[in-house]
Amino acid sequence: MVILKKCESYDFILVKEKVNEIFLESNLLDKINEKTNVFVKLNLVGPFDPSLGITTHPIVVKAVLEILSTKTKNIIIGDNPATRDQIATLKKCGIYEIIKEYDCKILEQTIFTKITNSNPIIYSEFEVSKQMIDADVLINLPKLKTHTLAYMTVAEKNFFGLIYGLNKSAWHVKANNPLHFGNAINDLYGALLESYKGKTIFHLCDGILGLEGEGPSSAGDAKYANALIASYDAISLDRVACELVKLDQNKIYITNIGQERGYGEGDLSKINIIGNQLNDFQDISFKAPKDSLSHIGLKFLKFKFLRNMILEHPKINKDKCIRCGECVKICPPKTMKIEKGQFPHLKNNQCIRCWCCAEVCPKNAIEKSKRPLIGKIILKGDK
Numbered sequence: 409m410v411i412l413k414k415c416e417s418y419d420f421i422l423v424k425e426k427v428n429e430i431f432l433e434s435n436l437l438d439k440i441n442e443k444t445n446v447f448v449k450l451n452l453v454g455p456f457d458p459s460l461g462i463t464t465h466p467i468v469v470k471a472v473l474e475i476l477s478t479k480t481k482n483i484i485i486g487d488n489p490a491t492r493d494q495i496a497t498l499k500k501c502g503i504y505e506i507i508k509e510y511d512c513k514i515l516e517q518t519i520f521t522k523i524t525n526s527n528p529i530i531y532s533e534f535e536v537s538k539q540m541i542d543a544d545v546l547i548n549l550p551k552l553k554t555h556t557l558a559y560m561t562v563a564e565k566n567f568f569g570l571i572y573g574l575n576k577s578a579w580h581v582k583a584n585n586p587l588h589f590g591n592a593i594n595d596l597y598g599a600l601l602e603s604y605k606g607k608t609i610f611h612l613c614d615g616i617l618g619l620e621g622e623g624p625s626s627a628g629d630a631k632y633a634n635a636l637i638a639s640y641d642a643i644s645l646d647r648v649a650c651e652l653v654k655l656d657q658n659k660i661y662i663t664n665i666g667q668e669r670g671y672g673e674g675d676l677s678k679i680n681i682i683g684n685q686l687n688d689f690q691d692i693s694f695k696a697p698k699d700s701l702s703h704i705g706l707k708f709l710k711f712k713f714l715r716n717m718i719l720e721h722p723k724i725n726k727d728k729c730i731r732c733g734e735c736v737k738i739c740p741p742k743t744m745k746i747e748k749g750q751f752p753h754l755k756n757n758q759c760i761r762c763w764c765c766a767e768v769c770p771k772n773a774i775e776k777s778k779r780p781l782i783g784k785i786i787l788k789g790d791k
């Protein structure tokens with residue numbers, strides 16, 4: 409079941425009313441009492457102003473905390489931003505003051521635990537933030553965004569934030585083919601489902617203001633989708649989100665892999681949508697990331713040398729770059745280098761096209777090059 413609510417602004421009274429309806433219709437509040445430990449997982453990809461549509465909006469966080477705090481005082485909240493500085497990121501995202509107002513605890517980023525997937529494809533074991541796992545109820549608050557590597561990032565992909573800061577980079581090196589990466593994310597999601605067996609995971613997507621184009625960070629463009637989308641099933645939520653913004657279901661490969669592996673229901677005809685219906689969002693559509701590939705195209709490109717030959721690569725826009733070096737720090741295969749006072753440069757043939765550099769760039773200075781001619785010919789029709 410997916411609960412869909414039209415919500416056309418971040419007016420606090422309106423958002424609280426919609427969140428309250430969602431919590432009641434899902435019976436989520438029945439699972440929470442004064443002894444319940446709740447973890448609220450944000451999307452805090454980096455320190456960005458809420459108007460950019462990149463991180464969970466502070467008004468959605470405030471509405472959630474206002475309602476939850478009437479049931480329990482045991483609330484921990486946070487994320488593992490790629491840039492690691494969670495407090496600075498919370499402040500820039502407008503959430504820090506709200507956390508203080510409701511007297512919640514902020515995630516301790518130094519305590520870890522291991523979770524395992526008993527049926528893995530790439531990874532079986534994960535070192536993740538312990539407080540996220542020890543809670544009785546995990547409430548996931550993702551954004552509705554496009555994603556240059558993953559095509560879309562909504563509920564399931566938001567759990568990549570269980571992994572601490574730069575440790576995410578190692579993943580990209582091992583799972584450097586997008587389909588491997590999709591399986592690795594599903595390995596993590598499966599491990600999370602196993603560790604929450606008998607407990608509750610609930611997803612509430614802030615899709616009031618989302619991100620289209622080259623998401624999930626400053627290279628994307630903020631766009632209103634006017635939606636709050638909620639479910640106990642991340643796969644169903646992500647499938648509905650894709651339909652709502654009129655993107656291509658064949659390209660949400662993380663969701664499709666999750667459906668194939670039995671982690672949720674991704675068949676739209678089998679998902680019961682309550683509240684508003686998809687046709688209430690007829691005027692909403694998002695631009696896809698440029699030159700995104702279908703599942704079949706990705707299978708064809710499983711070898712790195714093929715991807716190097718025919719795909720676009722990151723390009724530094726020197727008019728925007730402030731030479732901060734954040735892209736260099738995060739680059740998983742260390743193919744980016746920077747000399748003091750210079751612009752970063754990269755070796756294209758070592759790039760694995762994870763787009764982590766674009767994700768952390770504070771100035772939207774990392775762009776996609778044009779696709780090489782040979783790529784345009786070979787991938788003609790796969791757009």
Ligand code: SF4
Nearest residue numbers: 739759760762763765
């Ligand atoms: S240059 Fe950017 S896209 Fe290429 S591997 Fe490094 S971080 Fe990933």
Ligand code: SF4
Nearest residue numbers: 729730732733735769
């Ligand atoms: S490209 Fe972006 S992240 Fe990299 S040095 Fe320039 S401004 Fe910093």
